[in-house]
Amino acid sequence: MSKSKNIVAAIGLGSLAALAIGSSAYAYGSGTLDLGDDKMRFKGSYTFNGTYRGGMKVSGTVCDTAADGNGVYGQGKILGYAWSSKVSDGNGSASGCGTESRTFSSNDVNFVSYGWYQICTDDWGSDTCDISSRLNR
Numbered sequence: 001m002s003k004s005k006n007i008v009a010a011i012g013l014g015s016l017a018a019l020a021i022g023s024s025a026y027a028y029g030s031g032t033l034d035l036g037d038d039k040m041r042f043k044g045s046y047t048f049n050g051t052y053r054g055g056m057k058v059s060g061t062v063c064d065t066a067a068d069g070n071g072v073y074g075q076g077k078i079l080g081y082a083w084s085s086k087v088s089d090g091n092g093s094a095s096g097c098g099t100e101s102r103t104f105s106s107n108d109v110n111f112v113s114y115g116w117y118q119i120c121t122d123d124w125g126s127d128t129c130d131i132s133s134r135l136n137r
Helices: 003-025
Strands: 030-036 040-048 055-064 071-078 096-105 114-122 128-131
Touching: 030 055, 030 114, 030 128, 040 114, 040 128, 055 071, 055 114, 071 096
Parallel strands: none
Antiparallel strands: 030 040, 040 055, 055 096, 071 114, 114 128
């Protein structure tokens, strides 16, 4: 191979490597979520947004499976921020499911590396929660 072809090949491989590294740095992360126990359940998914006002979107169902007089709710959070407001199953303490579809983000953050989601029973004292492991981009 001639010297000029070697240089072109090296530049081409370097450009491909730079594109691969650059695009994976802001890659979307996603997965399924299945949280809860015999009283509460969340089934759904999460997806991390891109780089502008980056955040984590969670979609699925929040279910009260006990009908024991205690309501059920879901919350999410991203790195560096507190838990979000509560989204309940929509029917108080009766059995049934509600829909969750929210993005947890901040106008101050352009890129979010990870976050968490939890499902909780609104019971006496501190609420009982099942928290996801860290959800990664």
